[in-house]
Amino acid sequence: DARVTQTPRHKVTEMGQEVTMRCQPILGHNTVFWYRQTMMQGLELLAYFRNRAPLDDSGMPKDRFSAEMPDATLATLKIQPSEPRDSAVYFCASGLDRDRGVGRRGETQYFGPGTRLLVL
Amino acid sequence: GENVEQHPSTLSVQEGDSAVIKCTYSDSASNYFPWYKQELGKRPQLIIDIRSNVGEKKDQRIAVTLNKTAKHFSLHITETQPEDSAVYFCAPSLPGRRALTFGSGTRLQVQP
Numbered sequence: 001d002a003r004v005t006q007t008p009r010h011k012v013t014e015m016g017q018e019v020t021m022r023c024q025p026i027l028g029h030n031t032v033f034w035y036r037q038t039m040m041q042g043l044e045l046l047a048y049f050r051n052r053a054p055l056d057d058s059g060m061p062k063d064r065f066s067a068e069m070p071d072a073t074l075a076t077l078k079i080q081p082s083e084p085r086d087s088a089v090y091f092c093a094s095g096l097d098r099d100r101g102v103g104r105r106g107e108t109q110y111f112g113p114g115t116r117l118l119v120l
Numbered sequence: 121g122e123n124v125e126q127h128p129s130t131l132s133v134q135e136g137d138s139a140v141i142k143c144t145y146s147d148s149a150s151n152y153f154p155w156y157k158q159e160l161g162k163r164p165q166l167i168i169d170i171r172s173n174v175g176e177k178k179d180q181r182i183a184v185t186l187n188k189t190a191k192h193f194s195l196h197i198t199e200t201q202p203e204d205s206a207v208y209f210c211a212p213s214l215p216g217r218r219a220l221t222f223g224s225g226t227r228l229q230v231q232p
Binding site: 031033035043044045050055056091097107108110111112113114 | 154163164223
């Protein structure tokens with residue numbers, strides 16, 4: 001049963017420190033998403049990759065957040081420097097985008113277990 | 121961008137009753153309408169979805185209905201069980217946009 005994996009599962013750090021979260025998408029999937037979940041804001045998109053190319057990172061604070069896909073099996077989300085307001089659960093999700101037409105339709109996204117981040 | 125509203129925000133039912141959650145969206149071009157379930161401390165998981173060329177879809181005790189004219193779709197759970205207790209999110213999406221815009225969630229509590 002293929003699943004998205006994320007590391008670490010929990011992270012406690014102090015304000016100003018760098019945080020790196022990693023995600024391994026399901027083998028063969030070509031889309032990767034980073035979402036952040038908080039009680040106040042709910043589930044928000046941070047970044048979205050297709051075939052390793054970033055397509056949408058408009059939800060991500062550019063001054064401190066960065067998202068990359070060094071290869072097809074690894075996606076990373078970095079926060080530098082971290083702030084208390086970054087405390088949240090960060091989910092990675094992957095999917096398989098088969099459509100190539102203009103009117104592409106959505107496909108199932110498979111979520112990882114999340115990284116619970118606490119910035120003190 | 122897409123504006124998504126879910127109602128109600130919380131719902132408590134007795135075991136065996138039905139539950140209905142409604143999701144309203146703003147962009148008439150939306151063509152994909154999934155529902156995700158998130159149990160406490162767990163990841164969101166897709167439970168059912170529907171595409172714009174279909175009005176209703178059923179999967180055992182779960183169904184989704186779509187009203188494109190009114191721009192809303194609903195999740196129906198029949199014969200609810202305690203394990204249905206969770207937060208349910210709708211996430212309508214636009215053509216060509218793979219990322220999901222989630223509703224604020226509905227917390228369903230099924231009382232034994």
